[in-house]
Amino acid sequence: MAFRVSAQTYTYVSHVLGVVAAIHPVLMLIGFIILGGEAIISYKALPWGKDVKKLIHLVLHAIALILGIIGVYTAFKFHNESGIANLYSLHSWLGIGTICLYGVQWLYGFLVFFFPGGSTALRSDSLPWHVLFGMFVYVLAVCSAVLGFLEKLTFLENSGLYKYGPEAFLVNFTAIVTTLYGAFVVFSAVTPDRVVDDFSYSSI
Amino acid sequence: MAFRVSAQTYTYVSHVLGVVAAIHPVLMLIGFIILGGEAIISYKALPWGKDVKKLIHLVLHAIALILGIIGVYTAFKFHNESGIANLYSLHSWLGIGTICLYGVQWLYGFLVFFFPGGSTALRSDSLPWHVLFGMFVYVLAVCSAVLGFLEKLTFLENSGLYKYGPEAFLVNFTAIVTTLYGAFVVFSAVTPDRVVDDFSYSSI
Numbered sequence: 001m002a003f004r005v006s007a008q009t010y011t012y013v014s015h016v017l018g019v020v021a022a023i024h025p026v027l028m029l030i031g032f033i034i035l036g037g038e039a040i041i042s043y044k045a046l047p048w049g050k051d052v053k054k055l056i057h058l059v060l061h062a063i064a065l066i067l068g069i070i071g072v073y074t075a076f077k078f079h080n081e082s083g084i085a086n087l088y089s090l091h092s093w094l095g096i097g098t099i100c101l102y103g104v105q106w107l108y109g110f111l112v113f114f115f116p117g118g119s120t121a122l123r124s125d126s127l128p129w130h131v132l133f134g135m136f137v138y139v140l141a142v143c144s145a146v147l148g149f150l151e152k153l154t155f156l157e158n159s160g161l162y163k164y165g166p167e168a169f170l171v172n173f174t175a176i177v178t179t180l181y182g183a184f185v186v187f188s189a190v191t192p193d194r195v196v197d198d199f200s201y202s203s204i
Numbered sequence: 205m206a207f208r209v210s211a212q213t214y215t216y217v218s219h220v221l222g223v224v225a226a227i228h229p230v231l232m233l234i235g236f237i238i239l240g241g242e243a244i245i246s247y248k249a250l251p252w253g254k255d256v257k258k259l260i261h262l263v264l265h266a267i268a269l270i271l272g273i274i275g276v277y278t279a280f281k282f283h284n285e286s287g288i289a290n291l292y293s294l295h296s297w298l299g300i301g302t303i304c305l306y307g308v309q310w311l312y313g314f315l316v317f318f319f320p321g322g323s324t325a326l327r328s329d330s331l332p333w334h335v336l337f338g339m340f341v342y343v344l345a346v347c348s349a350v351l352g353f354l355e356k357l358t359f360l361e362n363s364g365l366y367k368y369g370p371e372a373f374l375v376n377f378t379a380i381v382t383t384l385y386g387a388f389v390v391f392s393a394v395t396p397d398r399v400v401d402d403f404s405y406s407s408i
Contacts, residue, residue, distance in 0.1 A: 088361075171294075
């Protein structure tokens with residue numbers, strides 16, 4: 001038994017989907033979702049040494065996080081200037097929660113894996129949790145983005161936008177491409193680095 | 205290095221979250237999301253033999269799928285009887301897509317792992333894909349459900365429901381508990397059966 005598709009393959013698909021989603025740019029989409037995805041992929045797929053990859057991984061995540069926070073700030077600013085209520089919708093709740101967890105994850109990763117760095121035992125114990133929690137937060141981020149697409153489009157449709165028009169389809173297709181992008185980022189993170197034959201499930 | 209929390213622990217949390225979400229029952233939520241989650245957990249966590257667990261796994265998934273299809277049918281029926289447009293929203297697109305993929309996954313699993321059953325090589329090659337694709341479809345299902353909560357609540361709020369009232373909070377909290385339930389179902393599926401010490405990452 002083997003995963004006969006390597007993580008590398010998933011990273012190619014992720015990139016194609018990322019480019020397709022970014023054709024119609026939104027700050028949160030390119031800044032947070034795609035950069036965050038690239039940060040995850042980079043650690044898996046780049047050909048360089050561990051230290052270089054780690055630096056790229058943490059810098060990309062830092063940029064994604066900062067742009068995400070700017071995105072949240074501009075949302076509040078837009079709401080306040082337009083007299084729209086804040087923090088009542090699931091999109092806002094999940095989005096704020098995601099940004100907070102993203103920050104916690106980044107800080108823990110920085111302290112334990114980069115500077116000052118934990119003991120070998122702590123790093124080794126933390127790594128699978130770093131991966132698992134990272135995947136969880138990233139899926140939440142994609143979920144929040146998709147909720148944002150739906151919410152914004154519903155508002156526009158309630159204000160008269162044609163439900164089957166090109167704008168509506170553009171938003172929905174961008175959301176679907178974003179979902180697929182997120183899925184392939186996760187696939188590339190959870191599958192083995194190389195195609196192997198010695199990785200077997202015992203429960204078959 | 206080890207996952208010092210076993211899959212079993214995640215299944216307990218999943219059940220508590222499932223019960224909390226189900227206090228406010230919705231056909232799609234109990235029928236599709238929670239039963240589907242239980243189907244995933246059952247294969248991992250029940251103490252019985254493989255054949256019994258497999259039967260429970262496939263029967264629970266079959267019930268979840270059938271209830272999901274009934275849910276889709278009733279959505280169309282409700283729309284048609286109320287003069288509401290069909291299939292324009294991201295919730296509907298992702299939901300229909302999820303149900304179709306769920307059906308494909310169930311059918312493949314039935315044919316390969318149950319009856320008539322594939323060769324040992326085919327089963328063994330298929331199993332990691334069955335798990336990976338199953339997780340993907342399940343996360344999509346949870347995403348679709350959460351989109352449904354947001355969409356329905358946005359409609360209600362546009363019709364005058366108070367944005368910070370108890371009904372709105374109830375919907376949002378149910379959606380968040382559903383998200384956490386889905387996350388713990390996935391955690392219980394992807395973590396090792398028992399706490400082990402011989403499971404190491406090479407990339408630390």
